[in-house]
Each structure stands twice: as C-alpha cells, then as structure tokens.
Amino acid sequence: MDARQADLLRKLDPIELGQRLRAARVAKGMTQTDLAGADVSVGYVSRIEAGHRRPNLQVLTDLCVRLGTPVEQLLMGVAPQELEQIKLNLDFAELALESGQAASAELQARDALDMAVAASLKELAYRSRFLLARALEAQGMVDDAIIELEGLLSPRVGNVLQIKVGIALSRCYRESGDFSKAVEVGEMMLEHLADTPLDGTDEAVQLAVTLAYAYHTRGDVSQAVRVCRRAVAKAETLDSSVGRASAYWNASILEAARGSVRDAIPLAERALKLLSEGQDARNLANLRTALGMMQLRMDPPQISEAQENLKLAAEEYQWCSASPADIGRNELAQARAHFLAGDVETAEVMSRHVHESIKVLSPLTAADAKSLEGQVHAAQGDIEAAARSYHEAVFALTGLGSDREAAELWFELAGLLEDVNEFDAARHAYRSAAAASGVQSRPRATTRKLSEELR
Structure with a gap:
C-alpha cells in the first residue's frame, strides 16, 4: 500500500472524492454498474459518489483501474502530469529567484498559482503565492509583496513555510518603513512557535534575528540585543x-550599532565563514556588504578589505534573489570606499546612480547617497554644490518615520551643513535628529512669560 496515497485518502473530503469519481465515470461514458464490476455493489458505488462512504485505498485503486484513471487524479483532483508541471514551475521559480531572475520567477509562480487554484491544490497554491511575493519583493515592488504575504500569514504556525512567510513579511514591512508592523509580525510568530517542535528549526532562529533587526531599526536597541542573545x-x-x-x-x-565596531567585525567574520559553507547566496551577499560597511567605519578604515567584501557581494547579488534595496546599499558602500580611498570621481558617479535608482524605493538610502555626493563636492572645493546636495538629502529625509538609521543620518547631515556654513539648515537637521531618535524637548515658558510669573 502506498502510504502517501493512503494519507491523502484519509484527509480528502468524501463529498469531494465522490464528485471526482462521478465526473471521471461520466467522462468515460460508464454507468455505475459498469464501474462496480464484480468487486463491489452498485449501491456502494452510488454511496461513494454521494459522499456517504469513503472507500479504502484498495477499492479506490480497483475503481480507478476500470476507469483507466490514475489514483492520484482522484485523490488530488489533477492528473499526475499536471501535478508534476505545477511542481516543476515552482522549482523553476525558486531557481530563478536564487539566480537573480526575479521577473522570470514571477511568471513561473503565477503560472503555477493559476494551475494550483484551478485544481484546488491548496498547499501548492500557498507555495506559489509565497514565491510570487518573493519575486515581487526582489523587483522592488515591496507593497505588492506585502499584500500577497499578508494573505498568507496565519495566526497559527504549522509548518516551516509559514515561518518563512512571517520572516519575509517582517522584512518587507521594515523595508517599507513600517517598523512597528515589522516588530508586530515577528513577535506574533515567535509567540506561536514557543514550545513547539518548530521552535528548534533554522527558520525559527532566522525569525528571531529578523525581529531583532526590526527592533534595532525602530530604535529599541536594548530589546534588540535581548532578542538577539536569545537567538544566539x-x-x-x-x-x-x-x-x-x-x-x-x-x-x-x-x-x-552600539559603537563597538571592533567587537562586531569578528562576529560578522564568524557568520560569513558559516554562511560560506551553505548555499544561501542572498544572505551571504548581505553579510559581505554589512561586513564591508563595518570595515569602512574602523579607525583607520580597512579600505582594501572592505572593497574586497563589497565586490564579492556585488557579484553574488547578480545570481540571487537580491532586492533593489540590497543592491543599492552595496553600491553606496562601494562609493564610500572609493571616496575614502581618494577616488572622488568614481564615488560621485556611483552615489548619483544609487540616488536615481532607489529614491522611490528607499528614501533613506537615497538621502545617504546625496549626503555622500555632497561630501565629494566639498572635497573638490565646490561648497555651493555640496550645500545643494546636502539640502537634497534633507528633502529626501523629510517625512520619514522615526528610527535609529534616520536619526544617525540627520545628525551627520547637521554637521556637514555646518561645515558649509548652512547654520539654519544645520539647526533644523539637529532637531530632526532628536525627533527621529524619539527625544522630545520639555515644555518651557518664554522669557517674558516667566518674568511676569515671577513678579
């Protein structure tokens, strides 16, 4: 007996099985008497078709032999070759994603989804929608990806794929700037995973670190550290x-983020070594980018080491499901490495390209690119051009939510604006840095009102 077929039969609604059996019999031009043969009664066939009886696997197999229909077709509502085609499409979609061909992955996932929905194959339809969401995210359509993922999110986590949905949704919320939602999804998923066998999976750890990063981006560094330590x-x-x-x-x-870059680099190198043993190209490339950015923050900067990591990451991004945001951050880090190495012309070209390619998708990265462009102009002695770039960075940042990265960039811009004698704009940037970090000024009376109260 085929254990998989027996399990499918046990889970299948008898009414749905009966409808499929009757449809197959009518399509073959057979009567219930023809189908019953010498093995079962006509009444038993009638009760199966009405959904009143669930046959055992041997009886169903005998009926399928007389019908000339594969058992799988009655159990799954689709012919074996169609089922294999859906699975093949999904495998191709996943491979296309990992190869950086997001548009192709989207087409394969949509084709698989249409076929799975038509055949009422819920599990394959779920996987199709997940891969479709990933393909949309990889093409920069984060809001569309969020819509797909929200429809897949389940309050009860029963398998690894559902954890991956939660990870992707939290990540997309974070990329879109909705940090509270990113935290909310991560917390909900971890709560439901607690004390279940799934809590001991790789995906559970990845979910925890995704949540920690969401906390960090929102500015809750202490909570991020606690979640991360538990994940470690x-x-x-x-x-x-x-x-x-x-x-x-x-x-x-x-x-x-806490300023301990020298402590951060050994941890990143340890993670890089572990990831290099696997095949997770996107995470590996993201880690190389993060490590390169940290090396540039060293005093003095480790420029050559950073450039090597950033170059390798850029190559890996070409063959994986990297999002435009991933690629933009890497290119901007490369531009900064060129600037620190004294190659200001290349830094200028790359920073401009980052700004143009990502200004809609990731305003924070775009603002950072304009800030670097301004520093290039300042290094070239063009103070007016530097001031214009800094003001464009301010414009890009204005309206963004409160989070640690935005606060750091506001603070950096404030100092840069002071350097080019834009003191009013610098004061505005300092106030924006305080607001983005959650710091609020206390109410205070004016000098005149205070003197009147004291009299």
Whole structure:
C-alpha cells in the first residue's frame, strides 16, 4: 500500500472524492454498474459518489483501474502530469529567484498559482503565492509583496513555510518603513512557535534575528540585543551553520550599532565563514556588504578589505534573489570606499546612480547617497554644490518615520551643513535628529512669560 496515497485518502473530503469519481465515470461514458464490476455493489458505488462512504485505498485503486484513471487524479483532483508541471514551475521559480531572475520567477509562480487554484491544490497554491511575493519583493515592488504575504500569514504556525512567510513579511514591512508592523509580525510568530517542535528549526532562529533587526531599526536597541542573545543561545544548540550564522550576523550588527565596531567585525567574520559553507547566496551577499560597511567605519578604515567584501557581494547579488534595496546599499558602500580611498570621481558617479535608482524605493538610502555626493563636492572645493546636495538629502529625509538609521543620518547631515556654513539648515537637521531618535524637548515658558510669573 502506498502510504502517501493512503494519507491523502484519509484527509480528502468524501463529498469531494465522490464528485471526482462521478465526473471521471461520466467522462468515460460508464454507468455505475459498469464501474462496480464484480468487486463491489452498485449501491456502494452510488454511496461513494454521494459522499456517504469513503472507500479504502484498495477499492479506490480497483475503481480507478476500470476507469483507466490514475489514483492520484482522484485523490488530488489533477492528473499526475499536471501535478508534476505545477511542481516543476515552482522549482523553476525558486531557481530563478536564487539566480537573480526575479521577473522570470514571477511568471513561473503565477503560472503555477493559476494551475494550483484551478485544481484546488491548496498547499501548492500557498507555495506559489509565497514565491510570487518573493519575486515581487526582489523587483522592488515591496507593497505588492506585502499584500500577497499578508494573505498568507496565519495566526497559527504549522509548518516551516509559514515561518518563512512571517520572516519575509517582517522584512518587507521594515523595508517599507513600517517598523512597528515589522516588530508586530515577528513577535506574533515567535509567540506561536514557543514550545513547539518548530521552535528548534533554522527558520525559527532566522525569525528571531529578523525581529531583532526590526527592533534595532525602530530604535529599541536594548530589546534588540535581548532578542538577539536569545537567538544566539538557541542557535548554539542547533547543528546548523545557517542558524548560527544568522544569529552571529545579527549580533554583529547590534554591536556595530552600539559603537563597538571592533567587537562586531569578528562576529560578522564568524557568520560569513558559516554562511560560506551553505548555499544561501542572498544572505551571504548581505553579510559581505554589512561586513564591508563595518570595515569602512574602523579607525583607520580597512579600505582594501572592505572593497574586497563589497565586490564579492556585488557579484553574488547578480545570481540571487537580491532586492533593489540590497543592491543599492552595496553600491553606496562601494562609493564610500572609493571616496575614502581618494577616488572622488568614481564615488560621485556611483552615489548619483544609487540616488536615481532607489529614491522611490528607499528614501533613506537615497538621502545617504546625496549626503555622500555632497561630501565629494566639498572635497573638490565646490561648497555651493555640496550645500545643494546636502539640502537634497534633507528633502529626501523629510517625512520619514522615526528610527535609529534616520536619526544617525540627520545628525551627520547637521554637521556637514555646518561645515558649509548652512547654520539654519544645520539647526533644523539637529532637531530632526532628536525627533527621529524619539527625544522630545520639555515644555518651557518664554522669557517674558516667566518674568511676569515671577513678579
């Protein structure tokens, strides 16, 4: 007996099975008497078709032999060759994503989704929608990806794919600037994973570090550190390089955010070594980019080492499901490395390209690119051009939500604006930095009102 077929038969609604059996019989031009043969009664066939009886697998197999129809077709509502075609489309979509061919992945996922929905194959339709969302994200259509993922999010987590949905949705919320939603999804998923077998999977660790990064981006650094430490402890118990790498990577990012770049780099290198043993190209490339950015923040900067990591990451991005935001951050880091190395012309060209390619998708990165462009102009002695670039960066930042990265860039811009004698704009930037970090000024009376109250 085929255990898989027996399991499918046990789970299948008898009414749906009966409808499929009757449709197959009518299509073959057979009567219930023809189908019953010498093995079962006509009444039993009638009760199966009415959904009143669930035959055992042997009886169903005998009926299918007389029908000339594969058992799988009655159990799954689709012919075996159609089922294989759906699975093949999904495999191709996944391969296209990992190869950086997001548009092709989208087409394959949509074709698979149409076929899976038509055949009422819920699990394959779910996987199709997940891959479609990933393909949309990889093409920069983050809002469209969020819509797809929100429809897949389940309050109860029953398999690994559902965890991956939560990870992707939290990541997309974060990329779109909705940090509270990113945290909310991560917290909900972790709560439902607690004390279940799925809590000990790589995906559970990756979910935890995704949540920690969402906390960090929102500015809740202490909470991010706590979540990350728990993730590291959990990862150490798993025999998985991916799980441990994810935890070390996030710990590295948080150490860098706290100003401990020298402590962050060994953690990042440890994660890089672990990820290099696997095949997760996107995470590997993201880690190389993060490591390169940290090396540029060293005093003095490790420019050649950073350039090597950033170059390798850029190559890996060409063959994986990297999003435009990933690629933009990498290119901007390369531009900054060129600037620190004294190649200001290349830095200017690259920073402009980043700004133009990502200004709609990621205003924060675009603002950072304009800030670097201004520094290039200042280094070239063109103070007016530097001031214009800084003001464009301010414009790009205005309206963004409150988070740590925005606050850091506002603070950097304030100092740069002071350097070019734009003191009013610098004061505005300092106030914006305080607002983005959540700092609020206390109410105070004016000098005149205070003197009147004292009299």
